[in-house]
Amino acid sequence: MSVVRLDIEYDGSRFAGWAAQPGQRTCEGILAHALEVILRAPVELHVAGRTDTGVHATGQVASFGCDQDIDPRRLTKSLAGILPPDLGVWKVGLCSAAFDARASAIGRIYEYRVLTGPRSPLRRACVFHHPRTLNLDAMTAAARACVGQHDFTAFTPTKTEHVFFDRTVRQCGWAVRADELVLRIEADAFLRNMVRILVGTMLEVGRGIRPAQEMTELLRGAPRSAAGDTAPAHALTLVGVRYPETTSGAPILGHAE
Amino acid sequence: MSVVRLDIEYDGSRFAGWAAQPGQRTCEGILAHALEVILRAPVELHVAGRTDTGVHATGQVASFGCDQDIDPRRLTKSLAGILPPDLGVWKVGLCSAAFDARASAIGRIYEYRVLTGPRSPLRRACVFHHPRTLNLDAMTAAARACVGQHDFTAFTPTKTEHVFFDRTVRQCGWAVRADELVLRIEADAFLRNMVRILVGTMLEVGRGIRPAQEMTELLRGAPRSAAGDTAPAHALTLVGVRYPETTSGAPILGHAE
Numbered sequence: 089m090s091v092v093r094l095d096i097e098y099d100g101s102r103f104a105g106w107a108a109q110p111g112q113r114t115c116e117g118i119l120a121h122a123l124e125v126i127l128r129a130p131v132e133l134h135v136a137g138r139t140d141t142g143v144h145a146t147g148q149v150a151s152f153g154c155d156q157d158i159d160p161r162r163l164t165k166s167l168a169g170i171l172p173p174d175l176g177v178w179k180v181g182l183c184s185a186a187f188d189a190r191a192s193a194i195g196r197i198y199e200y201r202v203l204t205g206p207r208s209p210l211r212r213a214c215v216f217h218h219p220r221t222l223n224l225d226a227m228t229a230a231a232r233a234c235v236g237q238h239d240f241t242a243f244t245p246t247k248t249e250h251v252f253f254d255r256t257v258r259q260c261g262w263a264v265r266a267d268e269l270v271l272r273i274e275a276d277a278f279l280r281n282m283v284r285i286l287v288g289t290m291l292e293v294g295r296g297i298r299p300a301q302e303m304t305e306l307l308r309g310a311p312r313s314a315a316g317d318t319a320p321a322h323a324l325t326l327v328g329v330r331y332p333e334t335t336s337g338a339p340i341l342g343h344a345e
Numbered sequence: 346m347s348v349v350r351l352d353i354e355y356d357g358s359r360f361a362g363w364a365a366q367p368g369q370r371t372c373e374g375i376l377a378h379a380l381e382v383i384l385r386a387p388v389e390l391h392v393a394g395r396t397d398t399g400v401h402a403t404g405q406v407a408s409f410g411c412d413q414d415i416d417p418r419r420l421t422k423s424l425a426g427i428l429p430p431d432l433g434v435w436k437v438g439l440c441s442a443a444f445d446a447r448a449s450a451i452g453r454i455y456e457y458r459v460l461t462g463p464r465s466p467l468r469r470a471c472v473f474h475h476p477r478t479l480n481l482d483a484m485t486a487a488a489r490a491c492v493g494q495h496d497f498t499a500f501t502p503t504k505t506e507h508v509f510f511d512r513t514v515r516q517c518g519w520a521v522r523a524d525e526l527v528l529r530i531e532a533d534a535f536l537r538n539m540v541r542i543l544v545g546t547m548l549e550v551g552r553g554i555r556p557a558q559e560m561t562e563l564l565r566g567a568p569r570s571a572a573g574d575t576a577p578a579h580a581l582t583l584v585g586v587r588y589p590e591t592t593s594g595a596p597i598l599g600h601a602e
Binding site: 175209 | 354355356401403421425430431432433434435436462463464465466467469471582
């Protein structure tokens with residue numbers, strides 16, 4: 089029994105998210121089907137980040153167990169021949185039997201891109217156009233407040249499948265990249281919509297309609313209604329997954345980086 | 346009479362190039378129509394780079410003369426409200442009567458993006474996926490040979506509207522940007538398909554099927570058949586236009602840079 093690791097990139101625009109759903113075009117559905125065609129056996133995919141509808145990935149990781157001998161080069165080629173243009177597996181690797189893309193992951197890294205200047209036709213599928221004057225210092229203070237273990241109840245919908253709301257944020261900060269502000273955030277795991285609600289709230293901080301200090305209050309289990317809007321999905325990208333170094337020597341970041 | 350300068354970005358994927366053609370969706374057609382709706386008068390656009398079908402721009406420049414008083418902020422807003430998502434004017438400026446986006450331009454700057462590793466779903470609209478081992482030193486030598494004044498007959502289709510084939514290349518070089526090789530080339534002006542045939546030829550140099558020294562020969566008016574393939578349009582972007590500093594103080598490069 090071998091465990092196969094897939095490093096995946098997708099343009100989320102035309103997917104109803106990662107997780108397979110009947111009658112919907114999903115990343116999991118498309119990829120599992122392709123693998124079943126190639127391997128002539130059903131596969132059960134385990135994934136590091138169950139991204140929502142419209143969210144992109146450059147560094148998504150999935151794995152599956154398989155009782156066949158897998159030639160990574162051959163499987164890479166077969167997948168390239170069968171997958172649609174908006175989903176690609178950029179690396180196939182064999183792992184120890186203990187590896188599980190979901191259970192072994194100790195960190196997920198997302199980026200959220202905000203364009204405050206004129207809109208950009210060429211980047212419209214990947215950035216949130218938000219032409220406002222933003223106070224970067226205030227947004228940086230709000231981002232810094234997120235680091236550590238907190239109760240993120242305010243940053244996920246009230247109607248929820250989650251049971252525990254504590255998450256540990258390892259890094260969270262805004263960077264200026266040309267004419268964009270980019271939030272980069274890593275946590276052990278994320279609640280549904282968590283990054284998008286954090287971004288929506290921090291943009292209110294940036295606009296001066298909410299003080300940065302309020303983040304501390306929100307991170308103590310405040311209700312959803314106390315936080316800001318949910319920022320649009322299409323500007324969010326899962327850029328990488330962190331594993332313990334002993335689990336996998338493969339690179340953790342998306343293939344553009 | 347005032348002259349208005351427009352700095353323009355577009356995603357060329359769904360345009361039949363810049364130049365207006367009956368029955369085709371073109372950048373010029375869409376933009377001129379939008380201006381005529383806003384100004385209630387016909388406009389004649391002069392453009393720095395007549396890009397081909399599928400070619401993108403971040404730093405295209407067009408101008409038009411107008412006998413109305415133009416408020417640049419207001420025109421920017423009106424255009425934002427009327428232009429489609431894949432074409433945007435990111436700056437409107439008033440220029441001296443002597444300014445003409447086409448006639449005043451002394452340099453056009455293009456970039457061509459080549460991805461040699463695994464294909465990238467998120468960048469598929471803007472890069473040429475060419476999974477080959479390329480010799481960057483040889484390609485750099487070939488690029489360097491292009492600098493200066495040469496006869497580029499080999500780098501444009503035989504059936505041509507051009508009369509003179511000499512062009513002066515001011516800079517031409519390959520840069521490594523993450524997992525991409527990017528050609529950046531500036532010339533006083535370009536022949537039709539010139540950058541794409543230069544890239545197609547330099548990729549053959551990179552693959553070792555054509556010696557770099559051959560460029561010198563090709564640049565002495567060799568026939569089209571002597572040069573390489575025409576690389577795909579969708580990986581080419583007009584990133585900027587150079588004007589004499591006395592003509593216009595406006596920035597010359599595309600809005601992402």
